[in-house]
Amino acid sequence: MAGITKTHFSSEQKASRRGTEESPVAKWVLISIGMAFALTFLLLPLVNVFFQAFEKGWSFFFGALKDPDSWSAIRLTLTIAAISVPLNVVFGLAASWAIAKFEFRGKSILITLIDLPFAVSPVVSGLIFVLMFGLQGYFGRWLDDHDIKIIFAVPGIVMATVFVTFPFVARELIPIMQATGAEQEQAALTLGANGWQTFWYVTLPSVKWGLLYGVILCNARAMGEFGAVSVVSGHITGQTDTMPLRVEKLYNEYNGTAAFAVASLLALLALLTLGVKTFIEWKTQRNYELAQRATDEQK
Amino acid sequence: MSIEVKNVSKKFGEVAAVNNVNFSVREGELMALLGPSGGGKTTVLRMIAGLEMPSEGDIFIRGERVNDIAIQKRNIGFVFQNYALFKNMTVFKNIAFGLKIKKWKKADIQARVIELLKLLGLEGLEKRYPHQLSGGQRQRVAIARALAPKPSVLLLDEPFGAVDAKIRQELREWLVHLHQDLNVTTLFVTHDQEEAMEVSDRIVIFSRGNLEQIGSPREVYDHPTNEFVARFIGVMNVLELEVRDGLAKVKELEFPAPNEPDGQRIRIGFRPHAVQISNDLTEFRYQAVLRRTYFLGIMLRLELELPSGLTLRSRMTKEEYAQLGLEDGRRVSFQIRQYRVLARENALLPEELQAIYEPPPTIAENI
Amino acid sequence: MANKKFNPLPGFGLTMGYTLLYLSVLVLIPIAGLFLKTFQLSWSDFWKLVTEPRALAAYKLTFGAALIAALVNAVFGTLLAWILVRYEFWGKRFIDALVDFPFALPTAVAGLTLSSLFANNGWLGRFLVPLGIQGAYTPLAVVIALTFVGLPFVVRTLQPVLENLEREVEEAAATLGAGRFRTFISILAPTIFPTIITGFALAFARAVGEYGSIVFVSGNLPFKTEIAPYLIVIRLEQYDYAGATAIAAVLLVISIVILGLINWLEVWAGQFNKNSS
Numbered sequence: 001m002a003g004i005t006k007t008h009f010s011s012e013q014k015a016s017r018r019g020t021e022e023s024p025v026a027k028w029v030l031i032s033i034g035m036a037f038a039l040t041f042l043l044l045p046l047v048n049v050f051f052q053a054f055e056k057g058w059s060f061f062f063g064a065l066k067d068p069d070s071w072s073a074i075r076l077t078l079t080i081a082a083i084s085v086p087l088n089v090v091f092g093l094a095a096s097w098a099i100a101k102f103e104f105r106g107k108s109i110l111i112t113l114i115d116l117p118f119a120v121s122p123v124v125s126g127l128i129f130v131l132m133f134g135l136q137g138y139f140g141r142w143l144d145d146h147d148i149k150i151i152f153a154v155p156g157i158v159m160a161t162v163f164v165t166f167p168f169v170a171r172e173l174i175p176i177m178q179a180t181g182a183e184q185e186q187a188a189l190t191l192g193a194n195g196w197q198t199f200w201y202v203t204l205p206s207v208k209w210g211l212l213y214g215v216i217l218c219n220a221r222a223m224g225e226f227g228a229v230s231v232v233s234g235h236i237t238g239q240t241d242t243m244p245l246r247v248e249k250l251y252n253e254y255n256g257t258a259a260f261a262v263a264s265l266l267a268l269l270a271l272l273t274l275g276v277k278t279f280i281e282w283k284t285q286r287n288y289e290l291a292q293r294a295t296d297e298q299k
Numbered sequence: 300m301s302i303e304v305k306n307v308s309k310k311f312g313e314v315a316a317v318n319n320v321n322f323s324v325r326e327g328e329l330m331a332l333l334g335p336s337g338g339g340k341t342t343v344l345r346m347i348a349g350l351e352m353p354s355e356g357d358i359f360i361r362g363e364r365v366n367d368i369a370i371q372k373r374n375i376g377f378v379f380q381n382y383a384l385f386k387n388m389t390v391f392k393n394i395a396f397g398l399k400i401k402k403w404k405k406a407d408i409q410a411r412v413i414e415l416l417k418l419l420g421l422e423g424l425e426k427r428y429p430h431q432l433s434g435g436q437r438q439r440v441a442i443a444r445a446l447a448p449k450p451s452v453l454l455l456d457e458p459f460g461a462v463d464a465k466i467r468q469e470l471r472e473w474l475v476h477l478h479q480d481l482n483v484t485t486l487f488v489t490h491d492q493e494e495a496m497e498v499s500d501r502i503v504i505f506s507r508g509n510l511e512q513i514g515s516p517r518e519v520y521d522h523p524t525n526e527f528v529a530r531f532i533g534v535m536n537v538l539e540l541e542v543r544d545g546l547a548k549v550k551e552l553e554f555p556a557p558n559e560p561d562g563q564r565i566r567i568g569f570r571p572h573a574v575q576i577s578n579d580l581t582e583f584r585y586q587a588v589l590r591r592t593y594f595l596g597i598m599l600r601l602e603l604e605l606p607s608g609l610t611l612r613s614r615m616t617k618e619e620y621a622q623l624g625l626e627d628g629r630r631v632s633f634q635i636r637q638y639r640v641l642a643r644e645n646a647l648l649p650e651e652l653q654a655i656y657e658p659p660p661t662i663a664e665n666i
Numbered sequence: 667m668a669n670k671k672f673n674p675l676p677g678f679g680l681t682m683g684y685t686l687l688y689l690s691v692l693v694l695i696p697i698a699g700l701f702l703k704t705f706q707l708s709w710s711d712f713w714k715l716v717t718e719p720r721a722l723a724a725y726k727l728t729f730g731a732a733l734i735a736a737l738v739n740a741v742f743g744t745l746l747a748w749i750l751v752r753y754e755f756w757g758k759r760f761i762d763a764l765v766d767f768p769f770a771l772p773t774a775v776a777g778l779t780l781s782s783l784f785a786n787n788g789w790l791g792r793f794l795v796p797l798g799i800q801g802a803y804t805p806l807a808v809v810i811a812l813t814f815v816g817l818p819f820v821v822r823t824l825q826p827v828l829e830n831l832e833r834e835v836e837e838a839a840a841t842l843g844a845g846r847f848r849t850f851i852s853i854l855a856p857t858i859f860p861t862i863i864t865g866f867a868l869a870f871a872r873a874v875g876e877y878g879s880i881v882f883v884s885g886n887l888p889f890k891t892e893i894a895p896y897l898i899v900i901r902l903e904q905y906d907y908a909g910a911t912a913i914a915a916v917l918l919v920i921s922i923v924i925l926g927l928i929n930w931l932e933v934w935a936g937q938f939n940k941n942s943s
Binding site: 043046162244 | 673675681682684688692693694695696699700742753765767772775780813877878895896919922924
Binding site: 180183184185187188189190192193194199201202205206208284287290291 | 348349350370371372373375376377379381383384385386387388396397400401430431445448491625
């Protein structure tokens with residue numbers, strides 16, 4: 001999961017060179033196998049989602065979405081994302097500022113710790129919050145006495161979601177900020193800008209694409225998280241079911257088409273995410289090429 | 300005094316980057332901080348700007364002690380080595396940035412930016428982004444940006460380091476003219492002695508964190524206070540000799556040294572133009588073969604090889620060369636008109652120089 | 667203060683403090699809580715819980731299927747990365763964008779659509795089931811789902827490395843008379859191997875923890891198609907916190923070990939790439 005800026009190479013390198021090219025037959029075979037694998041494993045599942053969702057027609061599709069329990073799941077998912085994504089954006093900005101612009105001991109350990117939630121199984125991610133705040137957990141008794149519900153309620157879902165989406169924004173921003181260095185910020189300081197102004201006018205604009213990319217990834221995962229949320233939500237229909245949990249419930253109730261209807265919204269979100277990602281890549285690639293051309297022209 | 304640096308030291312961990320440095324810059328002066336890389340000159344510049352904190356000592360800008368004053372309040376203009384232009388802003392916005400921060404009125408900002416664009420020859424480029432500019436243009440935008448808020452001093456870190464040799468020459472002249480027009484106190488860092496000599500009113504020479512000499516280009520060239528300065532500024536032939544019977548000798552060369560004891564090793568240096576050449580083999584005491592002539596435009600550099608194999612550098616104008624009818628391979632006679640004793644082994648060599656400089660090879664060198 | 671490097675940029679204390687606080691409250695303390703809970707068990711209890719036959723069967727399936735899926739991805743991922751970097755063909759950009767699809771698609775949706783594809787009447791199942799290939803509710807289904815979720819890792823890790831390979835090295839091999847296949851085996855493969863291993867490890871790590879998609883495709887039969895994360899959920903539903911915690915601790919330790927291994931691998935692979943450029 002490297003940053004958004006792919007490494008670029010010159011078109012001269014792309015041009016075919018006979019000595020180092022496979023024979024057309026080998027090439028064709030390799031491309032066919034790769035295409036077949038990609039289409040079977042990537043495209044077919046995607047098409048299938050929409051096909052199944054609309055199997056019983058448009059009216060059934062919208063009916064399934066308008067079902068009060070599904071509708072409440074959609075609202076809950078949007079709410080969860082609206083809370084957890086901004087939290088992780090603030091964290092990502094703070095962490096990348098501290099890590100990329102300053103030197104301190106233990107930096108690499110800190111970066112590894114930020115990555116930790118990626119490595120943890122979603123179920124374990126949910127479980128750790130149950131152990132903290134569930135009835136049997138460390139704070140369970142106290143929370144119960146004060147009538148505060150975290151597990152099997154929205155706060156628990158938010159916590160689990162924040163945990164699993166924790167690294168996305170920071171991971172995108174750290175390498176970009178490290179690559180830009182701190183000189184532009186220092187220049188802003190010599191021109192009289194204070195810390196906030198420097199951040200707002202200089203740092204933020206230079207990482208905007210990476211930030212956007214981190215946000216959409218974070219959002220996609222926040223809306224789509226299943227395992228962690230499943231453990232903490234309690235599956236109370238109409239109350240603590242998010243969209244992915246709703247998909248499971250409909251599926252278990254043998255209401256496949258309705259399950260696919262809700263799932264198709266999530267698949268749409270995934271497509272949107274990919275679309276934005278491709279756009280950002282195109283945009284940064286274009287900026288890079290413009291800059292290249294500008295420097296070439298001067299020579 | 301515009302800038303005063305008093306007893307300033309800077310340590311990075313155990314390493315002393317700047318060692319008890321004192322100097323001052325006069326109002327309106329164009330001054331160079333010169334020295335080899337790692338000499339501490341950039342650190343001094345950054346301390347004046349507030350980008351580094353001195354470990355000891357005080358820095359004054361226009362009489363005010365600025366040690367505890369934040370960068371933002373020091374009213375300095377700083378030009379970074381790689382310009383550090385704001386990549387996401389146009390040329391106009393880059394230059395206007397400091398004014399916007401200082402909450403100037405929109406019309407005033409507009410007027411000031413246009414004034415600077417004109418002054419720096421950047422008209423028509425205001426809508427471009429930094430990546431659409433040439434190296435020289437970027438540098439001028441960086442200077443315009445630093446000048447916009449009317450700083451009391453302008454600080455430049457290796458201002459010509461990142462541009463091509465040809466543009467460099469133009470930029471040097473341009474900086475001198477700009478300084479004449481604006482008369483703002485300017486302090487710039489360079490490792491190129493030629494650049495410092497050509498551009499500045501006075502030069503501060505650093506090596507290994509120590510201030511070696513301050514003076515006008517002429518002073519430091521003609522009267523270097525120590526071996527480091529003598530060898531760093533301009534080209535110099537350096538010889539290592541041993542004293543015998545009041546004469547310092549190496550191979551066939553002899554220099555009078557009446558006050559030196561036998562066995563004393565000394566190092567002497569002389570500029571190429573001190574080596575006087577004649578096509579008459581009997582005119583001067585020493586003989587040599589003209590090995591090679593380097594054409595540097597109006598001036599020529601000559602490489603002489605002595606019978607013992609020793610090589611020396613000399614220098615003369617094209618006219619002199621023609622008059623003498625010289626060419627590569629010609630035998631000539633020569634004398635050394637003036638030289639200076641750079642160092643005596645052990646006793647008189649200043650301690651910090653002993654530590655830094657290994658005895659040079661016995662042939663002429665160009666630093 | 668002499669030892670601390672001065673940095674004129676403000677905000678280090680604020681951002682660092684916030685980072686550490688947020689990290690501690692949301693990640694470190696909860697994870698520590700899990701280990702603390704585990705330590706409350708006696709060693710023999712813990713051992714009994716994590717080595718009961720049902721748990722052992724779950725580990726075997728989890729790690730076995732994750733290993734197979736990661737291997738499949740290592741092979742096909744390398745092939746995909748290769749054709750995406752080296753060849754021009756119709757639909758290339760589309761495929762390139764599609765590679766990230768498993769990252770973006772919620773795992774529940776992935777599980778749902780895969781189970782429907784491989785079911786008896788599904789688009790793939792109707793051809794495969796008559797051949798005796800049961801791609802739903804079997805261990806094979808687990809492998810298929812894990813292959814899907816791990817697919818992007820090898821491709822995305824390998825792509826930049828392939829792009830930066832020096833063509834001159836291959837040209838040199840060609841001028842020395844090496845055939846294309848020979849060049850690949852003796853020149854290219856050793857250079858990109860560490861990166862493939864890194865991608866493999868990333869895919870494996872992801873597969874070991876995967877839950878959402880498996881729930882839909884595997885049928886979750888104890889001893890047969892039940893993965894370790896699912897067993898944790900079962901224990902939790904039975905209010906068997908000790909059982910859930912013990913198995914979770916095992917998974918967590920393994921995840922952390924793999925994370926450390928991946929960090930080390932990335933350094934190792936990075937050295938290889940530096941040497942080649």
